[in-house]
Amino acid sequence: MTQGADKSPGRRTVLGAAMLSTFAASAVALPAAARADERSGGHGASYRELPVPTVIGHRGTAGYRPEHTFGSYQLALELGAHLIEQDLVPTKDGHLVCRHENDITATTDVSAHPEFAARKTTKTVDGIAITGWFTEDFTLAELKTLRAKERIPGNRQRNTLYDGRWDIPTFEEVLRWAEKEGRKRGKPVWLYVETKHPTYFRGIGLGLEERLVKLLRKYGRDHRDSPLILQSFEPTSIQRLSRQVSTPGVVLLSGTGTRPWDFVATGDPRTVDDLVTPAGLKWIASYAQGIGPTLDLIIPKDASGKLTQPTTLVRDAHAQGLILHPYTMRNENTFLPAEYRRGTDPNAYGDAFGAFQRYFETGIDGVFSDNADTALLAAADFNRR
Numbered sequence: 001m002t003q004g005a006d007k008s009p010g011r012r013t014v015l016g017a018a019m020l021s022t023f024a025a026s027a028v029a030l031p032a033a034a035r036a037d038e039r040s041g042g043h044g045a046s047y048r049e050l051p052v053p054t055v056i057g058h059r060g061t062a063g064y065r066p067e068h069t070f071g072s073y074q075l076a077l078e079l080g081a082h083l084i085e086q087d088l089v090p091t092k093d094g095h096l097v098c099r100h101e102n103d104i105t106a107t108t109d110v111s112a113h114p115e116f117a118a119r120k121t122t123k124t125v126d127g128i129a130i131t132g133w134f135t136e137d138f139t140l141a142e143l144k145t146l147r148a149k150e151r152i153p154g155n156r157q158r159n160t161l162y163d164g165r166w167d168i169p170t171f172e173e174v175l176r177w178a179e180k181e182g183r184k185r186g187k188p189v190w191l192y193v194e195t196k197h198p199t200y201f202r203g204i205g206l207g208l209e210e211r212l213v214k215l216l217r218k219y220g221r222d223h224r225d226s227p228l229i230l231q232s233f234e235p236t237s238i239q240r241l242s243r244q245v246s247t248p249g250v251v252l253l254s255g256t257g258t259r260p261w262d263f264v265a266t267g268d269p270r271t272v273d274d275l276v277t278p279a280g281l282k283w284i285a286s287y288a289q290g291i292g293p294t295l296d297l298i299i300p301k302d303a304s305g306k307l308t309q310p311t312t313l314v315r316d317a318h319a320q321g322l323i324l325h326p327y328t329m330r331n332e333n334t335f336l337p338a339e340y341r342r343g344t345d346p347n348a349y350g351d352a353f354g355a356f357q358r359y360f361e362t363g364i365d366g367v368f369s370d371n372a373d374t375a376l377l378a379a380a381d382f383n384r385r
Contacts, residue, residue: 054366057081063370105132305338
């Protein structure tokens with residue numbers, strides 16, 4: 001273990017691979033008068049009490065189902081993921097929906113809808129020109145006519161079996177689903193919620209934070225001990241949220257040399273390299289409870305793609321009282337460090353278990369994974385050592 005690491009035995013519920021039965025895309029609606037004390041989102045849960053290493057279902061179970069669908073979320077829950085991630089973007093009429101990006105070209109069948117052909121356009125989002133279809137140009141009713149599909153079919157051809165099965169969920173539908181599943185299981189369903197491109201959306205009159213706060217308050221997930229963690233690549237988004245709710249927040253960190261877009265927009269010269277110094281981490285700890293760095297900030301790779309030596313980031317973040325939930329572990333060779341790839345097929349599974357152990361040995365508190373079952377087994381192996 002790295003000096004300063006917070007390794008604890010944790011609690012483990014490791015499930016075998018679960019078969020997902022057909023799940024209705026529309027989450028069950030709850031009576032409007034449901035009492036707050038009946039909700040799974042009530043108080044009593046602490047992010048500090050989550051099992052370590054914590055397994056976060058990345059976009060649900062993106063390794064097995066099209067991302068950000070109820071099929072993906074439900075399977076993540078059945079496999080035993082400790083938290084399940086949602087990325088939020090707005091619709092034209094102000095609803096928050098779950099998509100990794102506002103560009104829905106690759107994750108829906110929008111290109112097959114002739115009635116929306118004229119909506120295809122080019123926009124600059126966070127300094128990058130993108131051509132496609134965007135959630136902010138559709139009403140929720142229009143988006144609900146689309147069906148989700150696999151984002152990277154070249155890597156995950158088996159996931160294409162589920163193309164068209166689910167629609168785009170709203171975040172409120174996810175909150176209702178979490179309440180229902182929490183009552184069924186007798187324990188809260190933890191969610192990990194990201195604001196996507198908040199500066200961009202605020203600039204076009206669709207600010208994310210106020211809409212998100214309204215829903216967190218409505219469903220009782222606005223407290224420090226609510227079973228939900230907020231996250232953003234823009235530190236000012238977490239700061240803005242921290243002034244309105246007590247829900248724990250995590251600042252996501254891209255690769256070395258990059259700058260958060262809100263820093264670019266406001267002229268803040270700091271880069272990620274500045275934020276991972278002790279001084280930068282102390283600043284983050286003044287308003288957030290953790291960081292979500294890319295795995296390369298934990299253990300850099302050399303020119304051949306092999307892991308080198310760990311940085312001091314885990315030790316330094318823990319010294320400021322911050323948890324670390326890096327991203328993203330995937331099973332396929334193409335996504336693994338070079339020494340853990342097996343065979344010549346880039347889309348075949350490599351030695352994901354070996355890679356998990358290397359990262360867990362650094363003392364990270366958890367990890368985002370597209371394959372929650374693999375991550376849970378790896379975590380159990382690590383805790384038996």
